[in-house]
Amino acid sequence: MSLDIPKHYDGNVMQIMALATEKLEHISAEGKLTPGLATSATQPTPTTIVYTIRSGVKFSDGSALTADDVTWSLQHLIDAKAGAQTAGNASSVAGVESTGPLEVTVTLKFPDATARSNLAVIGFVQQAKFAKAHPKDLGTPTAVPLGTGPYFVATYGKQAVKLIRNPHYWGTKPQVDKINFTFIPQDNTGQLAMRSGSIQGALVGNLKTSGQWKAIDGSSLYSLPSLSSSFISLDVTDGPLSDIHVRKAIAHSIDRSGVMTAGYGKEADLLTGMVPEGVLTGVEPTPNAAKEFLDGLPQYDFDLAKAKEELALSKYPKGFSLTIPVLAGVPYSEMAILNLQQNMKQLGVKITPKTQSQNQYVDSVYGHAPGPQTVLLVAPIPDPVSIIGKVTGKANIAPRRFNLANWTTPETEAAHTKLMTSMDKAGRWEAAQTLLTAIAEEVPYVPLYNPSVVAVLGDGYTFDKKLTFFDLDVNGTWVHALKAR
Numbered sequence: 059m060s061l062d063i064p065k066h067y068d069g070n071v072m073q074i075m076a077l078a079t080e081k082l083e084h085i086s087a088e089g090k091l092t093p094g095l096a097t098s099a100t101q102p103t104p105t106t107i108v109y110t111i112r113s114g115v116k117f118s119d120g121s122a123l124t125a126d127d128v129t130w131s132l133q134h135l136i137d138a139k140a141g142a143q144t145a146g147n148a149s150s151v152a153g154v155e156s157t158g159p160l161e162v163t164v165t166l167k168f169p170d171a172t173a174r175s176n177l178a179v180i181g182f183v184q185q186a187k188f189a190k191a192h193p194k195d196l197g198t199p200t201a202v203p204l205g206t207g208p209y210f211v212a213t214y215g216k217q218a219v220k221l222i223r224n225p226h227y228w229g230t231k232p233q234v235d236k237i238n239f240t241f242i243p244q245d246n247t248g249q250l251a252m253r254s255g256s257i258q259g260a261l262v263g264n265l266k267t268s269g270q271w272k273a274i275d276g277s278s279l280y281s282l283p284s285l286s287s288s289f290i291s292l293d294v295t296d297g298p299l300s301d302i303h304v305r306k307a308i309a310h311s312i313d314r315s316g317v318m319t320a321g322y323g324k325e326a327d328l329l330t331g332m333v334p335e336g337v338l339t340g341v342e343p344t345p346n347a348a349k350e351f352l353d354g355l356p357q358y359d360f361d362l363a364k365a366k367e368e369l370a371l372s373k374y375p376k377g378f379s380l381t382i383p384v385l386a387g388v389p390y391s392e393m394a395i396l397n398l399q400q401n402m403k404q405l406g407v408k409i410t411p412k413t414q415s416q417n418q419y420v421d422s423v424y425g426h427a428p429g430p431q432t433v434l435l436v437a438p439i440p441d442p443v444s445i446i447g448k449v450t451g452k453a454n455i456a457p458r459r460f461n462l463a464n465w466t467t468p469e470t471e472a473a474h475t476k477l478m479t480s481m482d483k484a485g486r487w488e489a490a491q492t493l494l495t496a497i498a499e500e501v502p503y504v505p506l507y508n509p510s511v512v513a514v515l516g517d518g519y520t521f522d523k524k525l526t527f528f529d530l531d532v533n534g535t536w537v538h539a540l541k542a543r
Contacts, residue, residue, distance in 0.1 A: 073531055082177065084533045097110050105167070125156040132181060450465070
């Protein structure tokens with residue numbers, strides 16, 4: 059694991075490093091941007107963003123933050139040729155330059171309504187001088203990035219990362235002096251550690267065990283809505299899946315509610331469309347507009363009678379065979395496909411789950427392998443481009459892209475272009491509706507679940523305000539809400 063975010067773009071690493079390497083702006087669950095290291099951001103033209111950097115900010119070694127540090131950091135984050143895993147989140151950025159002692163200008167390739175939001179998620183700023191002195195080992199225990207955050211990394215080992223409060227921090231000092239992040243692979247081991255007082259906080263890995271965590275004396279459970287979509291992609295160019303009635307039969311053959319309860323307990327919601335309503339927050343015209351729209355889409359409840367009717371209308375009324383790759387032990391993958399296998403067997407359909415390792419799964423999905431896939435996508439920002447923009451569009455029918463259904467129509471292609479390039483909120487909302495409606499009607503994807511992010515604090519600690527997924531996993535602002543009872 060690297061603590062240099064472009065080398066290891068992962069939620070766990072972000073949660074740690076957001077406390078040490080701050081970003082220019084913070085983003086809320088509603089898509090609102092607030093100042094971080096930048097006191098302001100303006101867009102004098104549709105393809106230009108100008109950040110004014112906060113003065114008087116120091117790195118944890120006492121040196122001053124400059125515009126050049128910000129410029130280098132952003133260039134590092136978007137450097138696709140160097141393998142930056144964060145580059146895909148800033149594909150519209152053409153270049154970054156220092157245009158004043160405390161001013162940085164970002165130039166875009168094309169107008170992008172989400173550029174600032176994406177940079178607010180990935181824009182971890184580190185000291186350029188230190189980073190340049192460690193071109194090969196940056197992010198390793200011998201060269202942890204230097205930042206301006208409320209903490210700095212004191213030690214980094216295979217089992218833990220220790221953070222100490224930064225004496226040079228420019229903002230309000232957090233209450234906690236030291237934070238130790240310990241890597242515990244199993245929830246039951248973590249529960250034992252919390253019961254013994256060895257740890258005071260945790261993220262729940264197996265959501266079905268949330269009740270067990272809550273039962274620990276003095277513990278507090280925090281269930282935070284996420285912006286994730288799990289789904290089954292149905293390759294419309296692949297044999298039986300090219301038949302819309304087959305796809306609808308599949309959608310009617312999954313007991314989504316039963317699988318969700320078995321896999322996640324109470325910590326997930328059924329998707330009524332391709333995305334949870336929070337993903338549409340950035341474009342919905344009024345509160346609850348997204349929920350009302352999603353609830354009005356065609357739904358495919360578990361109903362084998364309807365599945366049988368759809369199959370009878372297809373080119374495969376007597377059934378077919380289908381092999382689907384699965385990840386062992388993952389509810390949206392293995393459990394969903396095993397349920398599909400059992401139910402469609404009654405219709406004369408043979409579903410064969412093919413267990414894959416994590417590496418095989420990644421190679422299959424990122425390699426854009428033909429055939430069906432089970433997928434979980436997490437939206438980095440509350441905007442439809444973050445999921446809908448990835449699973450639609452002809453340009454995304456390619457390796458390392460996520461139109462895994464290989465599905466496009468003239469109508470959806472036009473809507474995809476508008477969603478990705480328009481700066482008009484109303485137009486983007488219309489485009490999102492067009493794409494979501496087409497997905498619901500043509501079923502290139504079967505939406506499944508939106509699991510929550512669940513955190514737990516042990517006896518003696520609490521959060522003194524309501525948190526969101528962005529506070530916990532993106533902004534690092536959760537630490538300012540952490541208080542001793």
